[in-house]
Amino acid sequence: MQPLKLVVVSAGLGKPSSTRLLGDRLAEATRRGLAGRDVAADVQVVELRDVAVDIANNLLTGFPAPGLRAAIEAVTEADALIAVTPIFTASYSGLFKSFFDVLDNTALVGKPVLIAATGGTARHSLALEHALRPLFAYLRATVAPTAVYAATDDWGSGAAAGTDGLGARITRAGGELADLAGRVPRTAPRRAPIDEVVPFAEQLAALRRG
Template identity: 70%
Template sequence: MKLVVVTAGLTQPSSTRLLGDRLGEAVAQAVTQAVTGRAEAAEVETVELRDLAVDIANAFVTGFPNGRLRAAIETVTAADALIAVTPIFSGSYSGLFKSFFDVIDNTALTGKPVLIAATGGTARHSLALEHALRPLFAYLRAVVVPTAVYAASEDWGGGRDAFTDGLGERIERAAEELAALLLHRVPRRAEPEAVVPFEQQLAALRPGEPD
């Protein structure tokens, strides 16, 4: 199973990348716990949009993504599930985040499980997840999990337990939802079908012999 984290943080290090890492780790752990005794596991890969900013701008000018951007797009579209994390500016997702998904074909994410998340300086911008990010991925025909995760500056001081860290609880709940969708979507290895001899197939097509 391939899980891809798309993060649009502009600084390095960034809280956006940190949130993406925590979500990716939580989903991988939830998948592992759900498939105990089976061979499935989640491989997590991160796409840093900060490193692709110039490539994305050039794609808008030329109409074609270069090799590095094309590879990132293929990574995202081939994933079994996505975690999409953006900083919130002026009550909405960042321009870099939106531009990346603008260069992806609007049918490429059809049916793909997606967990949306965002970071910001104040909790007042948390509704951007519902009025900006969720409609964006609905337009792209993705399947967005019910729990969206927002991390304000004050959320990073928690002790990562159920009593002092609301962020940790939201991450765990969202991770379990995405893991459930991921496991439901990824097809299990089918048993090989029995081969029916040609003579037997032909005999089934002949009219019955008279008594």
């Protein structure tokens, strides 16, 4: 059997980024969980900062540039997804939301997804439940029960050792995603219909008719 395709979508803006670091930690925990079920995994990371301009242009024109097209295909064809965003003003970042806006609205149906976020203080952790979880529920993804939030203070010795706090949440969430991914039959890759691009004028006319 081919390895399971695990894709991490990181909306971190910095380089290095705590958002990317959290995504990497969750991917490793998921890979360990899958290995315990005798399932191999290939991990791919989609850094949204690298396609930010392409996302904006796609929203205006409906035409994805090659870099954005590759990111969309990676997410659409993934067997499982880890989605990580920084929290700004008590919600996901605009870059994060804009990327999922350009996906086909059926791209994530039934796909196992683990949601996670980073922020300066713990008081923003509820954004996972009042913003991210409803977003992926709307997209009809299968969202893992444990969502992981990492505040600045969470990156301590306990998190690094994986014995308590953030480390324990990462391990639990990775195991849950591995369990969900192991239950979903892997069939032919589902592609977003981006090869046949509908001109923006036609999309606008259709919206007005609706």
